Amino acid sequence: MGRWEPDAAGRLRRAAAELFGEQGLEATTVAAIAERAGVTERTFFRYFADKREVLFSDQEKFAAIFIDGVHSAPPDASALDAVAAGLYASLELFQPERRADSRIRNMVIAANPGLQERELLKMAGVADGMAAALRDRGVAEPSASIAARAGIAVLTSAFAAWLSDGETRELPELIAEGLTQLRALGGA
Structure with missing residues (x-):
């Protein structure tokens, strides 16, 4: 086992995403994930409570990136601009090289109502x-809640388009x- 190799998490x-894509969430075991990653099951449990947690780890860091971005907007920015x-x-979380893994994650979540609920709760947070x-x-x-929820709707729509088959545009363009379109609705 390659426990001494860096970046076990x-x-x-990556191993979980590959296995979930190959055989689905339910058929994938923690042992198989650990083996593919070159670590022990004990190492797996140092990082994740269970195999579902691999899909939702670092939620606080995930949310903090969005929140810090709002805080860092220019002081005179409108709510929507913030x-x-x-x-x-x-x-930074959605780099082009992560699109394939994101598609797998999305597919696994879409196939499991419990994971769909958890994803919705994550984004509501x-x-x-x-x-x-x-x-x-x-x-x-x-206004604060409406603007924030509208922003999440934009992200959700852009992210779904980014993951769709045949889409060649990158996420920044889809968010823009x-x-x-959101601003146009506001002016209508």
Whole structure:
């Protein structure tokens, strides 16, 4: 076993994604994930509580990237522009080389209602965090919550398009398109 090799958590995530894609979530065992990653099962459990947790690890860090992006928007930015800053900050998580793994993750979640619910809760938590960041910037309710949830809707739509077969545009372009459409709806 290659326990001394760096980035055990990353190797476990990659191994899990590969196995989930090959045989599905239910048929994949922790032992198989650990073996493919070149670590022991004990090492797996140092990083993740169970195999489902591989799909949802680092939720706090995930949300913090969006929230920090909202906080870092220029002081005179509108609520929607601050949310856009949060969405663009998140792009570090969705690099082009991760598209294939993201497709597998999305496929696994789509096939499992319990995981779908957990994904929705994760994104609702991100929206709540962005709304709190907007309130910190002086945006009143319900505007803060509406802007944050609209931003998550833009991200969700752009992400689904990014993962669709045949899509060649990258996520920044799809987010920009979604923000343009959202702004157009506001002017309608």
